Amino acid sequence: MAAETENDTEKIRNLIARTRVVLWDFDGPICRLFAGHSAERVANELAGWLESRGLNGLLTESERESLDPHVVLRAVDRRHPRSDLVAELEERLTQEELRATATAWPTAYADALIRTWSAVGSRLAITTNNSPRAVRSYLADRDLTSCFAPHIYGRTQNLHHLKPDPHCLNRALSAMGASPSAALMIGDTPSDLEAAERARVPFLGYARNERKAKLLRQAGAEVVVASLKPLLGALGWRG
The missing domain is CATH 3.40.50.1000 (HAD superfamily/HAD-like)
Known part of the structure; x- marks a missing residue:
């Protein structure tokens, strides 16, 4: 710069x-x-967790390829706002963020x-x-x-x-x-x-x-x- x-x-x-x-x-x-705990990997794992439950259709191709955990979370919330699914997905992201603090x-x-x-x-x-x-x-x-x-x-x-x-x-x-x-x-x-x-x-x-x-x-x-x-x-x- x-x-x-x-x-x-x-x-x-x-x-x-x-x-x-x-x-x-x-x-x-x-x-x-996420310097030492890849955000891209976290996003892929969240998308994979949805897919394992037969919910892959909740994400568009661009959302799956965004490699951004917040994009995945927001996408599910738009389709199922304030649901138990969103609550569990948010908690999964929180746990990943907690792990990431050790290598930030x-x-x-x-x-x-x-x-x-x-x-x-x-x-x-x-x-x-x-x-x-x-x-x-x-x-x-x-x-x-x-x-x-x-x-x-x-x-x-x-x-x-x-x-x-x-x-x-x-x-x-x-x-x-x-x-x-x-x-x-x-x-x-x-x-x-x-x-x-x-x-x-x-x-x-x-x-x-x-x-x-x-x-x-x-x-x-x-x-x-x-x-x-x-x-x-x-x-x-x-x-």
């Missing part, structure tokens, strides 16, 4: 200067959850940024499509729980509330008594951006590669960073 420009630096400083509440997406900005890769500078932002008095929440149980497991392993607790808002069995629906962002804002204009959402996908826009929360995109950066910019993200280090600099961090 292109080097950070002076204009980018100023935009980051302006965003951070007015931020009192930070809403973090989990998988991406905080860690690569921390995003560079994320731990330091979380601790620094918390130390200077900002309040932090996690707003994610992942299971809150997996989030809590990862945070406990990194000794980061106190920076967020109790404000962890993740996937429930009401899958229509997954981002890009702003439900988890609105839950966080309501629980923290924060106005959208005082918050900042850090996410790595267009669905994160759309959820932030629908919640009227300013957005900062994190993209670990040019492909992700291009998707965010095409979706309308104005500030996209390849590293969290500039945010630490804007907070006055000295590492």
